[in-house]
Amino acid sequence: MALTILSTLFLLGSTSALPQAQPPASPNIQNLTMWGTGCPIGAAGLISEIRNGTPVFSFVEWGLALPNTNDPENETTTSKFCTEEMTLNNGPVGFQVRIETVTVSGWAELEEGTKLVVEADTKFGNVVAGEQTVTITKEGLKGNDFEVPLEILPFIYSSCVxxxxxxxxxAIKTTVSLVGEKRADGTVSKGAVGGAKALGVHFNPVWRPCARPMAKAI
Incomplete structure (x- = not known):
């Protein structure tokens, strides 16, 4: 299912991760479509704020929970995903872009042995642009909160504007999974994601000038 939001304006800033010049234009979202089990129609991500020039998507219905640990027939893994696909216009002519990081944040409650797995996959059109996966355990939470910047690898740039x-x-696909530990008695360690706190997804773009074509030999 898809929800389309038209003409949502935001600035795409540059960073200093690689040699580059400030883009001479500020792209805006002409079309934004979301789909997936983590953002069904009527519950797609809202743009809750603009951070460093790009939107923070907020998903309020991304709740996940492993089944009750007393049932030995429990599944050990549960997951949801959401894909945000964006068409931008007013882009900087002669520049190309890559997604440097995708930061995912939210609330989780993990028993010992339960893992929270966060994955981000990116594309430019049909071309795979890079991915990253991070695993969080109970010790990696701050209270019940988490925030993980996923460095997107390899460093694939789009074609030139x-x-x-x-x-x-x-296109940015975010997947969140809970993986329980099967215990000797057949039960599974518990875990939950979401609760009353929305899941946040934020991406950071890096722009660079396209290489100039080589002059023809005389």
Missing amino acids: DETGVVPKI
Whole structure:
């Protein structure tokens, strides 16, 4: 199921991770579509704020829980995902972009042995741009909160923005999973994600000028 939000404006800032120049234009979202088990229609991510020039998507119905530990027939894994696909216009002509990091934050309650697995996959159109997976245990939580920046690898850049100003379509898929530990008595360690706190997803783009074509030999 998909929810489309049109003409949502935001600035895509640059960072200093690699040599680059400030883009001469500020792209805006012309079309935004979301789908997945973590963002069904009517519960897709809202843009809760703008951070460092890019939107923070807030998913209020991303609740996950492992079944009751007293049932030996329990599944040991449960997961949800959401894909945000964006078409941008007014892009900086002669520049290309990559997704440097995708930061996922939220609330979790984990028993000893339960793992929270967060994965981000990115694409430019149909081209895979990079991915990353991070595993969090009970010891990695701050109270019941977590915030993990996933460094997207490898460093794949989009094609160049041409004179139309249309940026290659960006797709970011976020997957959150709970993996329980099967105990000797057949029970499974418990865990929950979500609760009353929304799951936040934020991406950080890096722009660089495209390489100039080599001059023809005379």
